Amino acid sequence: MISMVGKAKTATKVIVVDRIACEGRGTCAELLPERIALDEWGYPFISSGPIGPDLLGEAQRAVKMCPLHALKLR
Amino acid sequence: MSSVTPQQSATRQVPSVARLIPNNTADGRLLDLGAHAQTHGQLPRLTGQQVLDQVVASGLTGRGGAGFPTGSKWEAMARARNPVVVGNGSEGEPLSSKDKVLLTTAPHLVLDGLALAALVIGADEAYLGADEKYAPRLQQLADQRFTSGWDSIHTKIVTTPPGFLTGQETALVNLINGGAALPVATPTYLKGVKGRPTMVQNVETLAHVGLIARYGAGWFRELGTASEPGTMLVSASGALRHPGVLESSIGTPLQDIFDRAGGLIDNPRYVLLSGYHGSWLPLTRHADGSTSAEGIDFSNEALAPNRLGAGIVSVLPEHDCGLVATSQALNYLIAQSARQCGPCLNGLPALAVTFADLIAIDDRSSRRKRRNAKDGWNRVLQLSALVENRGACKHPDGTVRLVRSALTVFSDDLTAHSQGTCLARQTNKHSTGW
Numbered sequence: 001m002i003s004m005v006g007k008a009k010t011a012t013k014v015i016v017v018d019r020i021a022c023e024g025r026g027t028c029a030e031l032l033p034e035r036i037a038l039d040e041w042g043y044p045f046i047s048s049g050p051i052g053p054d055l056l057g058e059a060q061r062a063v064k065m066c067p068l069h070a071l072k073l074r
Numbered sequence: 075m076s077s078v079t080p081q082q083s084a085t086r087q088v089p090s091v092a093r094l095i096p097n098n099t100a101d102g103r104l105l106d107l108g109a110h111a112q113t114h115g116q117l118p119r120l121t122g123q124q125v126l127d128q129v130v131a132s133g134l135t136g137r138g139g140a141g142f143p144t145g146s147k148w149e150a151m152a153r154a155r156n157p158v159v160v161g162n163g164s165e166g167e168p169l170s171s172k173d174k175v176l177l178t179t180a181p182h183l184v185l186d187g188l189a190l191a192a193l194v195i196g197a198d199e200a201y202l203g204a205d206e207k208y209a210p211r212l213q214q215l216a217d218q219r220f221t222s223g224w225d226s227i228h229t230k231i232v233t234t235p236p237g238f239l240t241g242q243e244t245a246l247v248n249l250i251n252g253g254a255a256l257p258v259a260t261p262t263y264l265k266g267v268k269g270r271p272t273m274v275q276n277v278e279t280l281a282h283v284g285l286i287a288r289y290g291a292g293w294f295r296e297l298g299t300a301s302e303p304g305t306m307l308v309s310a311s312g313a314l315r316h317p318g319v320l321e322s323s324i325g326t327p328l329q330d331i332f333d334r335a336g337g338l339i340d341n342p343r344y345v346l347l348s349g350y351h352g353s354w355l356p357l358t359r360h361a362d363g364s365t366s367a368e369g370i371d372f373s374n375e376a377l378a379p380n381r382l383g384a385g386i387v388s389v390l391p392e393h394d395c396g397l398v399a400t401s402q403a404l405n406y407l408i409a410q411s412a413r414q415c416g417p418c419l420n421g422l423p424a425l426a427v428t429f430a431d432l433i434a435i436d437d438r439s440s441r442r443k444r445r446n447a448k449d450g451w452n453r454v455l456q457l458s459a460l461v462e463n464r465g466a467c468k469h470p471d472g473t474v475r476l477v478r479s480a481l482t483v484f485s486d487d488l489t490a491h492s493q494g495t496c497l498a499r500q501t502n503k504h505s506t507g508w
Contacts, residue, residue, distance in 0.1 A: 018259045019415035019466040039460055043416035 012050035013073040015059060021070035028071050031062040090334060091297065091305050091321045094281050095179050103179045105211075107218060110182035115288055117186055117224075122194040126152065129194070129283055131291035133303040138162060138241075138276030139348070139384040144283070147273065151195040151263065154271035159195060160250065160262075161188045161202040163277040164234035166241035167349045168406070169386045172307035173277050175319040177208050180281060181215055187280025189225045190287050195273055200229045202277070203246045209233040238350070238410035242467050243274035245412075256412040257467035276384070278307055298324035312346075312389035313339040331387055340392040344483060348383030350403050351472025353479035354396060357389075395498035397433045397487050400480040404429055407473045418470045421461035425477065428453050437494045447492035451481065 015035060024042035034055055037045045051059045051073065063071045090097075096104045096113060104110050120128075130145030151157055161184060165173040176184060184202070192200045204212055213231040220228040232250050234240045240255045247266045249255040266272020282304060286294050295303040302324040308331055311317045315336030322331060328345070332338050346354055390396055404426040413419050432450045435443055458477050461470040481488065490497045 019417070019464065020257075020259050022416055024416045039417065039421075041416060041420040043420070043464070045464075 012052065013056070013059070014048075014050050015046050015063075016072045016074050017044055017046060018070045018072065021068045023068055023070075025067050027065050027067060028062045031065055032058050035059070036062070091323055093285060093297075093305050093321060094176060094183060094278070094307060095319070095321050104182060105215070107182060107215070107222065107224060110180075114183070114285070117190070117284075118288060120287060122152070122196065125190050125283075125287050126194045128286050128291045132282075132286045132294040133291075133301075134279065134282050134286065134294065135302065136276055137278035137282070137306055137384065138243075139351075141383075144275070144279055147275075148191065148194050151271065151273040154195065154263070154273075157195050157197050157271045157273060158199045158201070158267040159188060159191045159197040160243075160246060160267065160272055160274045161191075161200070161229075161277050161280050162241065162243060162246055162274050163202060163204040163208075164240045164246055164255075165205075165384075166236070166238040166410075167351075167384060167386065168238070169311055169346070169349045169388050170309045170384050172309050172319045172385055174205070174208070176277055176281055176307065177204055177212065181212055182219075183281035183284040184277045185212075185216060185219060185225070185229060186284030186287070187275075187277075187282070188229055189219075189227055190283050191273065191275060191280060192227045197273070198227070199267065200227050201232050201250055201267065202229055203232045203234045203240075203249070205236065206233045238407065239412050239467070239469060242469075244467065246274060247272055256414060257469075259466045278385075306385050308385040308387055310335040310387045310389075312387075313342045313391040314389055315339060328387065332389070338389060342389045342392045344390040344396050346388040346390065346399075347386065349386040349388070350407055351468070351475060352383055352386060353475060354390075354400070354483040355479075356483055393498055395433075395487060395496050396480060396484040397491055398496075398498075400476060400484070401426070401430050401433050403476060404473065407469070407476075411469060412467075415465045415470075417461045417464035421457055421464075422470060422473060425454060425457040425461070425473075428457065429477070433491050435491060435494050439494055444492060444494060451488065451492070454481065 022043060026038055026042050028044055029036040029038045032055070035047045035051070039045055059073055063073055104113060126145065126148055129148055132145070134144040135141045136144055136147070163173045163177050163184070188200050188202060191197070202212060202216070209231045216229040216231055219225040234246065234249065235255050237255065239245050239257060242257045243262050244258045244260070245255045247262045248258050250267050262272040262274050264271065282294070298304040305321050305323050308320050308322055310320055310331055314332060317335055320331060320334050343357055344354055345357055346352055390399060408422045408426045411418050411422055428450060432447055432454070435447060454477065458474040462474045463471060465471070487497050
């Protein structure tokens with residue numbers, strides 16, 4: 001629970017949404033449609049699974065562009 | 075279905091258990107520290123490691139609903155840097171009253187457990203969240219414990235506002251930090267009170283530790299099952315003659331709970347386990363129709379925290395409709411939403427409105443509305459899937475659990491309602507419990 005194994009530097013990242021901060025602006029789905037869809041109210045659905053090197057650039061951009069800083073790569 | 079008349083189902087004598095709730099005092103309460111010491115003895119002088127070893131060996135699990143092994147949690151928190159401990163007695167669930175009963179009858183056991191938790195994890199600050207009705211009195215007790223030298227830590231009582239989500243641990247921590255009693259996204263064990271790693275523990279769990287430290291893990295395991303040792307407090311409500319809070323060994327058949335609560339009223343057919351975030355289950359009758367009061371075969375649903383959550387058993391009165399009860403619970407849950415997360419904010423009200431519209435179908439409803447009822451129920455399932463796992467807290471997930479169990483268990487009622495009738499034919503709209 002607490003003592004999560006220290007993440008190796010090379011570990012792949014996953015996208016996480018801060019559901020409280022998110023206001024459903026939809027920028028993320030526009031920038032990363034491969035992994036993010038919107039529900040009927042405009043809030044993101046994130047496909048599970050790590051972000052591979054092919055999508056890392058787009059994912060970082062989506063994180064950076066979120067107007068509410070609600071998207072994170074962990 | 076055999077008919078069990080009230081006479082036949084007269085209460086069996088089921089032995090009660092009294093570990094947490096005192097049974098040796100005139101008013102059933104142990105508020106005085108001296109009386110507490112007389113009943114349970116002083117806290118033995120143990121090191122944090124010794125207490126931790128006993129808690130681990132006891133197999134105690136959290137009694138706040140999640141059932142996480144307490145020993146594992148404390149072991150992990152003992153490695154955290156500069157941690158804080160918080161006792162959670164805010165109990166937002168409307169069908170639960172066991173924490174209130176515990177705080178008003180055996181508060182010192184809770185405060186003992188909190189002090190022991192602080193000792194084990196090395197916390198130099200301890201908080202206890204409780205409703206405003208109990209907070210001032212509890213603060214007096216905490217002050218007295220500190221000034222008399224019983225506690226080496228001065229526990230601060232935090233007054234919690236009413237509300238379903240107040241009991242959510244991140245909400246309690248946010249309140250302690252000067253914010254609103256609303257859930258936040260960061261887990262408390264990472265960043266809690268004043269940004270420090272914080273261990274939040276339900277008050278009943280703490281009270282059990284107060285006993286385990288005195289009597290040992292072996293004693294704790296004398297009751298309960300091998301995989302789920304000990305006792306638990308159960309809030310029994312609904313169609314029971316004497317609803318209330320009971321302490322029971324884990325593994326006790328539900329029928330024993332019913333008997334100890336004075337027996338069932340009429341012939342109820344459904345029970346809600348684990349509260350508004352829980353599940354409906356059908357009650358099944360024995361076929362032999364003998365004089366046995368055990369008309370209900372619940373051997374597969376024996377009392378266990380994983381089934382009962384925070385120990386909630388609520389019997390749906392015979393003449394109440396389970397779908398109507400679910401719809402009312404849904405309305406309550408939506409009203410209690412923190413409205414912080416998009417899926418919860420939008421999805422849950424849509425879910426509740428769709429649900430309410432469907433059970434409101436009657437003989438005056440249009441033919442088209444009745445024809446489309448099936449689509450409506452599918453929409454309920456679709457909305458359920460839409461909100462699940464998409465909140466900062468588990469509010470949407472718990473709400474969805476209730477909805478799904480209702481749709482499964484009340485499938486006949488569902489068909490009836492879609493055709494504009496109700497199987498329960500609520501003759502008494504103000505019956506017990508619901």
